[in-house]
Amino acid sequence: MVRVLLALLVFVGIWAAAGGYGIGLPLTDEQVARYEALPIVRPSGAGLPEGEGDAATGFEIYAFDCAGCHGPNGEGAPFDRLVADAPFSLDLPPHRFAVGNYWPYATTLWDYINRAMPFASPHNMDPDEVYALVAYLLAENGIIDADTVVNAENLPRIQMPTRPLYRVDPFTRQLFPWIELP
Amino acid sequence: MNRRTFLHGLAAALAAGSVQLVRAQQGFKPFPPAPTLGTPLQPIGTRAASEAHVVRYISNTLPSRHTGAAFAPIGELDGIITPNGLHFERDHAGVPTIDPKDYRLVLHGLVERPLMFTLNDLMRLPSENQVYFIECAGNGQNGYREPPEPALTATRSRGLVSGAEWTGVPLRILLEEAGVKPEGRWLLAEGADAAAWVRSIPTEKGLRDVLVAYKQNGEALRPEQGYPVRLVVPGWEGSIQVKWLRRILVADEPAMSRGETSEYTDVRADGRIDAFTWVMEPQSIITRPSGGQLIEPGFHQIRGLAWSGFGKVVRVEVSTDGGASWQEARLTGPVLPYALTRFVFDWNWDGKEAVLMSRVVDDQGNTQPTRAEFFERWARNNRYHYNAIQAWRVGADGRVQNGDPALAVGAAPPMQAGGCGGEVFDG
Numbered sequence: 001m002v003r004v005l006l007a008l009l010v011f012v013g014i015w016a017a018a019g020g021y022g023i024g025l026p027l028t029d030e031q032v033a034r035y036e037a038l039p040i041v042r043p044s045g046a047g048l049p050e051g052e053g054d055a056a057t058g059f060e061i062y063a064f065d066c067a068g069c070h071g072p073n074g075e076g077a078p079f080d081r082l083v084a085d086a087p088f089s090l091d092l093p094p095h096r097f098a099v100g101n102y103w104p105y106a107t108t109l110w111d112y113i114n115r116a117m118p119f120a121s122p123h124n125m126d127p128d129e130v131y132a133l134v135a136y137l138l139a140e141n142g143i144i145d146a147d148t149v150v151n152a153e154n155l156p157r158i159q160m161p162t163r164p165l166y167r168v169d170p171f172t173r174q175l176f177p178w179i180e181l182p
Numbered sequence: 183m184n185r186r187t188f189l190h191g192l193a194a195a196l197a198a199g200s201v202q203l204v205r206a207q208q209g210f211k212p213f214p215p216a217p218t219l220g221t222p223l224q225p226i227g228t229r230a231a232s233e234a235h236v237v238r239y240i241s242n243t244l245p246s247r248h249t250g251a252a253f254a255p256i257g258e259l260d261g262i263i264t265p266n267g268l269h270f271e272r273d274h275a276g277v278p279t280i281d282p283k284d285y286r287l288v289l290h291g292l293v294e295r296p297l298m299f300t301l302n303d304l305m306r307l308p309s310e311n312q313v314y315f316i317e318c319a320g321n322g323q324n325g326y327r328e329p330p331e332p333a334l335t336a337t338r339s340r341g342l343v344s345g346a347e348w349t350g351v352p353l354r355i356l357l358e359e360a361g362v363k364p365e366g367r368w369l370l371a372e373g374a375d376a377a378a379w380v381r382s383i384p385t386e387k388g389l390r391d392v393l394v395a396y397k398q399n400g401e402a403l404r405p406e407q408g409y410p411v412r413l414v415v416p417g418w419e420g421s422i423q424v425k426w427l428r429r430i431l432v433a434d435e436p437a438m439s440r441g442e443t444s445e446y447t448d449v450r451a452d453g454r455i456d457a458f459t460w461v462m463e464p465q466s467i468i469t470r471p472s473g474g475q476l477i478e479p480g481f482h483q484i485r486g487l488a489w490s491g492f493g494k495v496v497r498v499e500v501s502t503d504g505g506a507s508w509q510e511a512r513l514t515g516p517v518l519p520y521a522l523t524r525f526v527f528d529w530n531w532d533g534k535e536a537v538l539m540s541r542v543v544d545d546q547g548n549t550q551p552t553r554a555e556f557f558e559r560w561a562r563n564n565r566y567h568y569n570a571i572q573a574w575r576v577g578a579d580g581r582v583q584n585g586d587p588a589l590a591v592g593a594a595p596p597m598q599a600g601g602c603g604g605e606v607f608d609g
Contacts, residue, residue, distance in 0.1 A: 020359050023306055024297035027288070032296045035288045035429060040370050040380055042435050078245040090453055090561050097444065104457075105438045112440040116275060116377035119248070123378075162455070169448070169456040176384050178367070181457060182435055 038123065041111035043182035045156035048110065052151035053132025055139035061129055062136050065118045074098070074140050079119070083140045088162050100141030104166045105182070106158040109134050131155075238268060239337050248276040251318060253341030256487060257472050262313070262515055262522040264344035266399055270420075271406045272318050272342070274441070275377035278426055282410045287356075287394070291370075291432035294361030301410050304396060307351040312393060312416070313521045315489045317462045318342035319419035319446050322568030325553065330586035336472035339572050339584075340465060343489065345522035348414045350395030353388045356430075366432035370439075371413055374426040381422045382436035383415065391416050394427065416520035417491035418460040419566075421446050449561035462491030463569040464550055466498055466525070466542040472574055475582045479533035484511070488523045490544035497543040498525040504537035504573065504585070505552070511540070519545075536576045537585045553586055 039047035074083030084100030238252035290296035321342035373379040408425030466488035511525040556570040575585030
């Protein structure tokens, strides 16, 4: 099955290289890089830029840019709770789902803060600031020590407590047997 | 029913929330006197002023109207196509304003040739027209409330679904133009909204049936539906059908973005959390009579919607006795895969309390669970993919209310509703 699919993809690749409709502007690497200014960060760490930050620096940014929506220390209200007050369980109501008890990947935190936060004025932080916020939230959730400096090297290796509970939806697994969670 | 009980029922129904009077207005009434000249020709048509109450439902508990959902008023609509202005909407950071002249779609990553398309490029390529439903994974979220809310309406029960005819270029064509490398098994699609919404789709699905859509029911997409271009991913949850599509990064791993981890993942009754719960389960709902409506004894055509992300609706069954017996409804209008399907069932109401239910069977043999069966599989604190049978209780007074049974006492504590409609109450 996997081999057949790979063969199909190779075939599609060759067919396309032969030229189809000739519509669409081919881009140079430099042009592509400009469209990638906002990276899509993946669990392997692909997309993470250079930079670093720690929790103390992150708290200063958090207090100024984030606390108004997420509470003085990430406890939530009016928007999502970020700091878990209990481990995940079947009795935990959804409004108490948070980074420390629900989010399976630390890289998601970097990606989401960088692409979508602060809610009303996103895309205004430099990579160091995002790393610092990530460090603050991971430390506040008890996932890293308060003095850990987070960077592109160690962020993908941080294990999130709820990750072992995750699996691929069984029906999706039937449709796409090759899919594994990172 | 005399005038006093009618007014009493009306007042009660008004107190219950959204009201639709199904009762026919009786009595002799001559034609009105000849009118003066009517409204002249207009460049664009509008709805009758007296239909202005037919609008989408937006929860008043939302902390911001820049994220949340507007429910299509399915309790007041017919057919399988949702009018564009009434199509349900879910945004994560407001609706961006995009000048079509500035629009660019970029396809890059693990491809032979990174490409950029203008809107005109996309429209020049071969197009397809397909009627598909789009449904928010959070549709049915009010079913998580326990005990069930008596005043629930069809709109608030399952209004995060809509149907439309979509026109666009098959994503397969764009992928073939760029030439996907064999290791490029994931498409990471990004929107141009302030949240730059990202979702991961298997390349295999992208090659099969995904549309890069620019028209909705014949006209340009509405801004809130992704103007000028969105993905339409037949049968799959709405949040993966990225609106304001601006780039697709072909990659060897999924993004595991926020929208596929902290949101749009599903908690099972055994405590596992499922990621990539993409396919929308079979659903049906009786829209008439439904919660908040008021009916009179005699003939009624029960009407409703059915659909399934697995394929085509083959059968809908209706019960008028709370599920004790079931009869086959008639499918009317087009029956298309991954599309809303309309069912009707002739019913004479004898004026005694009745509980109406519907359940769909799709061409893969899937059907809907009862509420109790649903919670054997899904956790009480799950937020998405609720597709249990919706019951409507018709009282002897003609008032229609939520007829869902409460769950057995002693299980988990009462759970808040959750998900994208802002119907959360923090208790």
